[in-house]
Amino acid sequence: MERVSLREELKKIRDFRRGQGRMHSIDVVLMIAILGTMSDYLGYRALGDFVKKHQKELIKYLKPRNDKLPSFLTIRRVLINLDIKEFKKAIENWVLNYFEKENEKWISVDGKSINGSKEDEELVHMVTFFASKSKKALISNKVDNKSNEIPKVQEMLREFPLKEMIITLDAMHAQEDTVREIIKSGNDYVIQVKKKSK
Numbered sequence: 001m002e003r004v005s006l007r008e009e010l011k012k013i014r015d016f017r018r019g020q021g022r023m024h025s026i027d028v029v030l031m032i033a034i035l036g037t038m039s040d041y042l043g044y045r046a047l048g049d050f051v052k053k054h055q056k057e058l059i060k061y062l063k064p065r066n067d068k069l070p071s072f073l074t075i076r077r078v079l080i081n082l083d084i085k086e087f088k089k090a091i092e093n094w095v096l097n098y099f100e101k102e103n104e105k106w107i108s109v110d111g112k113s114i115n116g117s118k119e120d121e122e123l124v125h126m127v128t129f130f131a132s133k134s135k136k137a138l139i140s141n142k143v144d145n146k147s148n149e150i151p152k153v154q155e156m157l158r159e160f161p162l163k164e165m166i167i168t169l170d171a172m173h174a175q176e177d178t179v180r181e182i183i184k185s186g187n188d189y190v191i192q193v194k195k196k197s198k
Contacts, residue, residue: 048072106132
């Protein structure tokens with residue numbers, strides 16, 4: 001199977017800008033945002049600094065039109081108007097494209113609060129499905145405030161594209177609806193249960 005690059009997946013995201021307002025293609029802007037963030041350039045102005053500092057390398061590898069790179073204002077405008085669901089789907093498609101199913105059988109489900117993250121005075125809580133053997137995160141989703149992992153995991157199972165895997169979950173997910181979604185997804189499961197205290 002031919003593997004698609006992250007940039008090719010990013011090109012599939014709808015661009016809200018009109019034709020004449022697109023000096024920089026959406027994949028170039030998003031690749032800069034991803035590379036900059038991974039390099040600890042956090043925030044729009046910091047991403048502008050990243051562009052200036054790594055201008056030669058970015059032009060060499062991204063090959064933008066007319067060798068022009070976007071300003072922090074362009075990056076900001078694209079990110080503010082970005083469809084997060086489309087962006088998330090592009091990342092997941094790219095990750096799953098490189099997932100070697102034949103070498104993996106077990107998928108672990110785990111939820112964690114992200115240290116240092118705050119939303120409405122609460123830590124952001126994420127649920128991730130990851131390959132147990134290679135430790136690769138496959139899909140991840142934020143748990144809605146005022147909710148918990150259970151409905152989010154059930155929602156993610158409805159969209160989970162892999163089949164014939166064994167999904168492992170902790171005791172919290174020993175729920176009939178969760179088990180039903182796993183079976184409907186074409187996968188098996190192992191759910192840890194805790195001994196009831198006396």
